[in-house]
Amino acid sequence: MKIGSIITVGVLGVAVLGGALWGLPQYGVWQQELAGRAELVRAEQNRRIAVLEAQARLEAEELNAEAEVARARGVAEANSIVAEGLGGPEGYLRYLWIQSLGENGQDVIYIPTEAGLPILEASRPIAR
Numbered sequence: 001m002k003i004g005s006i007i008t009v010g011v012l013g014v015a016v017l018g019g020a021l022w023g024l025p026q027y028g029v030w031q032q033e034l035a036g037r038a039e040l041v042r043a044e045q046n047r048r049i050a051v052l053e054a055q056a057r058l059e060a061e062e063l064n065a066e067a068e069v070a071r072a073r074g075v076a077e078a079n080s081i082v083a084e085g086l087g088g089p090e091g092y093l094r095y096l097w098i099q100s101l102g103e104n105g106q107d108v109i110y111i112p113t114e115a116g117l118p119i120l121e122a123s124r125p126i127a128r
Contacts, residue, residue, distance in 0.1 A: 083092035 019125075079092070083089050086092045086095050
């Protein structure tokens with residue numbers, strides 16, 4: 001019986017070795033297939049995320065544009081109201097000019113005399 005058990009162990013060993021030689025490449029192929037599927041799912045998910053982010057940026061820009069248009073309409077309406085209250089565009093421009101006088105501290109206004117010539121201030125020191 002000793003020879004029969006040696007032969008049985010030998011056959012079993014050859015069968016296990018043959019199964020391993022056949023099974024290990026098959027396992028590698030199966031594992032690579034699963035890894036490929038996982039990578040494909042990751043790539044699809046990343047693409048969906050990128051599309052959703054682009055859509056969100058587009059919606060945000062559209063809303064920002066609408067807000068800018070609304071703000072511009074409000075400014076235009078306010079300017080129109082002020083201009084009409086000051087006698088039209090000429091009065092509004094005069095008002096803005098008067099408001100800007102003195103902001104930089106260097107404005108000088110020359111008033112013409114009887115001959116139509118301004119009085120020059122030659123003795124006035126130049127502000128630096």
